[in-house]
Amino acid sequence: MMKTKSKVIILLIIALLIAIVPLFALKGAEFGGSDDAGSVAISEITGTEYTPWFTPVLETAIHGELPGEIESLLFCVQTGIGVGIIAFIMGRLVERSKQEKIHNNKKKPQ
Numbered sequence: 282m283m284k285t286k287s288k289v290i291i292l293l294i295i296a297l298l299i300a301i302v303p304l305f306a307l308k309g310a311e312f313g314g315s316d317d318a319g320s321v322a323i324s325e326i327t328g329t330e331y332t333p334w335f336t337p338v339l340e341t342a343i344h345g346e347l348p349g350e351i352e353s354l355l356f357c358v359q360t361g362i363g364v365g366i367i368a369f370i371m372g373r374l375v376e377r378s379k380q381e382k383i384h385n386n387k388k389k390p391q
Contacts, residue, residue, distance in 0.1 A: 320333075
């Protein structure tokens, strides 16, 4: 029991360090989107201004750019759906292994 407690405490400390250390290590860092970084990199490589091949479907539907809050909402919904699917699959796998253990124990002669 003590080994389990110490493992949990060590893992919690590691998780806190992973969350806190970047706040102090990255002072003054600027965070930007990957779309912006990609277009800047293409412009530096080719020496010309980057022009996208197409515009996103939602932007053409509303004749403008989506507000940041709506983009964040859509991203969160997408993330929630993905996590739900992964959790469902993992739950099914765990339950299947439990059922197989029960089934195998019933087959063994005693």
